[in-house]
Amino acid sequence: MLRRLAFGLGLMSATMLSHPAFAELAHTLQIVVSKNNQSMTVYDGAKVVSTTRVSTGKAGHSTPSGIFSILEKRRYHESNIYSNAPMPFMQRLTWSGIALHEGHVPNYPASHGCIRLPSGYAKTLFGMTERGFHVIVSDAPVAPAPIVHANLFLPLKPLPSEPLMSDIELRPTVKRQTSEAYEVAMADHTTDPTLTGSIEPQDTTPLKMLIKRRExxxxxxxxxxxxxxxxxxxxxxxxxxxxxxxxxxxxxxxxxxxxxxxxxxxxxxxxxxxxSGKQEPPAAQLLVRRNFAPLFEAPIGLKNPEIPLGTHFFTASNVDRGSERADWHVLTLPNLLTTKERQRMNISLHASASSASDALDRLDIPDDLRERIATLLADGSSLTITDEGLGPETGKGTDFITLTRSEAKVAEARPAVEKPKKVRQKPRRVYRNGIGLY
Known part of the structure; x- marks a missing residue:
C-alpha cells in the first residue's frame, strides 16, 4: 500500500522522477487507455494507481486498439513522419509509429495516432516505466480483475541446492580386493547445476506468452x-x-x-x-518470448475449436516460489472476427467468444511444457489468448502485439452510398509550442 501511494504521489508531481525507487513496480503495473473516454489509468493489479486525460488519434488517423508494451524510450524525439514534430518523453508502442508522448491534450481525439499525455504527467510517467511495461488500448473502458484457474501457470518451489550425496562414510557394495585407500569420483555441484536439482531461473525478466490457433x-x-x-x-x-x-x-x-x-x-x-505414431494435429500453439526475442514454442490442445477463444490478457504478480503461488489478473478485450476470418479458422459463423475462464478450460497444456514455464515464471509475466496469429506489428525487437477491433471491418455488406457533398474544411489548428503534431 505504501509503495502504491508513493507512486500515485509521484505521478501527481512533475518534478518527482526517482526511477530507481519505483523500478520494481514497472514489471507489474500496467497502463490502460480508453479511447471513448479519452483517459488513461495506471493499475497495480486491480487497484487504480493514477488516472489522467489523454488525446488519441483523430478521424483518419485512429489509434489502434490492442495489447502493447513499451519497446523504446526517448526523453526527446522528433517524428520522422510528420515534419520532425517534437515528441518529448516518447515511449514507443509499435515500430510503425505509435507511441505515448507529451503533447496538447484537448477533450477530444486530435493526434495522428499517438497517445498524447499532459506535460507534467508524461515526464513523471517516463521516469517510472521501463521497456516491456504493458499498455492496453481499448475503445470502451476495461479494467483488470483477479482470476484463479488451474490452467494458469504457477512457479515451482526451488529444490535444495546441496549436493545429492552427503558427507557420510561411503560403503562399497562390492568386496574390496585391497586394503589400500582408493578414491571415489563425485560430481562437483558448483559446476554442474543439473546435479543440484535447482530450478531457480537464471533470468528473472518476465515471460511474454501467446496462445493462438495453429496456422x-x-x-x-x-x-x-x-x-x-x-x-x-x-x-x-x-x-x-x-x-x-x-x-x-x-x-x-x-x-x-x-x-x-x-x-x-x-x-x-x-x-x-x-x-509417426502421433495423434491428429494439435489445434493451438503456445509461443514464449523474453527480452523481446523468441524463447521457444510448442503445440497444445484446444477443445471445441469451432468456438472463438476471444481475446484475453493475463498478468502475473507476487510470484512466490517458496509457496508456489502467484496472483493473476485478466483483461478481456472486444475483438470481432469477420466472416472471412471465421471461415479461414474453421470457426462457427454464429458462435460467441469464450469468457476468460472458459477459454482457459479449453486448453490442454502438456505437463512438461507447464513445468518448463513454471521454472521461468517471474513477476510481470503475461499470457495473451487470442484466435488470430502474430499480426503485422509483432516482429524483431517486440513482445507479442495483439491488435483488436470492437467493430468488424465488413465491406461485403456495406450499402451503396451517394456521392458525398462537399463540406467546408475547418481551418487547421496550429499550436504555438509545436508539441503534439504526431
Whole structure:
C-alpha cells in the first residue's frame, strides 16, 4: 500500500522522477487507455494507481486498439513522419509509429495516432516505466480483475541446492580386493547445476506468452519433422514448403499410395501422423518470448475449436516460489472476427467468444511444457489468448502485439452510398509550442 501511494504521489508531481525507487513496480503495473473516454489509468493489479486525460488519434488517423508494451524510450524525439514534430518523453508502442508522448491534450481525439499525455504527467510517467511495461488500448473502458484457474501457470518451489550425496562414510557394495585407500569420483555441484536439482531461473525478466490457433507454418514444421524422422529428407523444419519438402511429401504419398496433387490434404496429414505414431494435429500453439526475442514454442490442445477463444490478457504478480503461488489478473478485450476470418479458422459463423475462464478450460497444456514455464515464471509475466496469429506489428525487437477491433471491418455488406457533398474544411489548428503534431 505504501509503495502504491508513493507512486500515485509521484505521478501527481512533475518534478518527482526517482526511477530507481519505483523500478520494481514497472514489471507489474500496467497502463490502460480508453479511447471513448479519452483517459488513461495506471493499475497495480486491480487497484487504480493514477488516472489522467489523454488525446488519441483523430478521424483518419485512429489509434489502434490492442495489447502493447513499451519497446523504446526517448526523453526527446522528433517524428520522422510528420515534419520532425517534437515528441518529448516518447515511449514507443509499435515500430510503425505509435507511441505515448507529451503533447496538447484537448477533450477530444486530435493526434495522428499517438497517445498524447499532459506535460507534467508524461515526464513523471517516463521516469517510472521501463521497456516491456504493458499498455492496453481499448475503445470502451476495461479494467483488470483477479482470476484463479488451474490452467494458469504457477512457479515451482526451488529444490535444495546441496549436493545429492552427503558427507557420510561411503560403503562399497562390492568386496574390496585391497586394503589400500582408493578414491571415489563425485560430481562437483558448483559446476554442474543439473546435479543440484535447482530450478531457480537464471533470468528473472518476465515471460511474454501467446496462445493462438495453429496456422499453416506450424503444421508445415510438424510435417517436415515427421518426414525427416521417417527417412524422407524434407529439409530443416522451418515451416516453409520448399523444393525438399515438396519432394519428401511426394515420396511419402507414393509410399502410402496416396493421390498426388495438393500438398497438405487431410488424407495426407492423417496418414503422416499415424505413421509417426502421433495423434491428429494439435489445434493451438503456445509461443514464449523474453527480452523481446523468441524463447521457444510448442503445440497444445484446444477443445471445441469451432468456438472463438476471444481475446484475453493475463498478468502475473507476487510470484512466490517458496509457496508456489502467484496472483493473476485478466483483461478481456472486444475483438470481432469477420466472416472471412471465421471461415479461414474453421470457426462457427454464429458462435460467441469464450469468457476468460472458459477459454482457459479449453486448453490442454502438456505437463512438461507447464513445468518448463513454471521454472521461468517471474513477476510481470503475461499470457495473451487470442484466435488470430502474430499480426503485422509483432516482429524483431517486440513482445507479442495483439491488435483488436470492437467493430468488424465488413465491406461485403456495406450499402451503396451517394456521392458525398462537399463540406467546408475547418481551418487547421496550429499550436504555438509545436508539441503534439504526431
Amino acid at each position: 499453416l507454418r506450424e503444421t508445415v514444421s510438424d510435417v517436415q519433422a515427421m518426414l525427416n524422422d521417417l527417412g524422407f529428407d524434407a529439409g530443416a523444419p522451418d515451416g516453409l514448403i520448399g523444393t525438399k519438402t515438396q519432394a519428401a511429401i511426394a515420396g511419402f504419398k507414393r509410399w502410402k499410395s496416396l493421390p498426388a496433387g495438393s500438398a497438405l490434404t487431410e488424407d495426407f496429414l492423417s496418414a503422416l501422423y499415424r505413421s
